[in-house]
Amino acid sequence: MRKIAFLIPALLLAACSQPPAPAEPAADAPPPMDAAAAPTPAVEPAAPAVAPAETSADDARARIDSVLGDAAQYEKVFNAFKTAVVGGDRAAVVEEVRFPLNVAGGRKITGPGEFQRNYETIITPAVVKAVSEQDFGKVFVNQQGVMIGDGQVWLNGTCLDAACTRSEVKVITIQ
Known part of the structure; x- marks a missing residue:
């Protein structure tokens, strides 16, 4: 029993001690890498996320037809x-x-x-830039209308009869 009591402090000391320092790498060995610096595996370039202009415009038309109706009228007013x-x-x-x-x-x-009378304060350089750079195929569409730029211009339709069989699309907001 005395031998065990004598070994307990030595075992506790060994359990709490630091591990030995790693040996110096050989002169011709590459430097160690940490996990953050691990090389990234080569990846094949992905196909472009944006489809060709024709498909993109078709997608915009489909979104407009689905949410607002009559995409041709929206495209005509947009252009x-x-x-x-x-x-x-x-x-x-x-x-x-x-x-x-x-x-x-x-x-x-x-x-x-x-x-x-207020043209210059309404059609500002920022509005001109947003409109000139906007591609119809990339317009944002929701139930509030078709957005140009980052919301500088909005188009939407108004029903011209009670059944809404006829509508008229116009610019409704310029900011």
């Missing part, structure tokens, strides 16, 4: 508005807008005359 804004054709821009128009700051523009 006309983009051409007018990029070309600086104020009269053509007004033709694609529904009044009252929601604009930045929660204001409403009530008609074409007010729109023309």
Whole structure:
């Protein structure tokens, strides 16, 4: 029993001691790597996530038809508005807008005359940039309409009859 009592402190000391330092690597051995620096395995490049323009536009049309209906009308207004804004054709821009128009700051523009008087504060360089860079195939679509840019412009339709068999798509917001 005395021998066991004598060995207990030695065993506890051994259990708490540090492991021996690793031996120095050989001069020609590569340096050790930690887990964070592990090489990444080679991966074949993935196919592009974005489909060709035709398919993308078809996808946008399908989303619009599914959520809002009449994608052809949305595309027509989108193209006309983009051409007018990029070309600086104020009269053509007004033709694609529904009044009252929601604009930045929660204001409403009530008609074409007010729109023309405030054109530069409504069609800002940021709006022109967003519209000019937007591809129809990449528009965001939800029940509120079709979004251009990061929300600078929204298009949506309005029913022209009680059964909503006829509708008219226009720009409803410019921010």
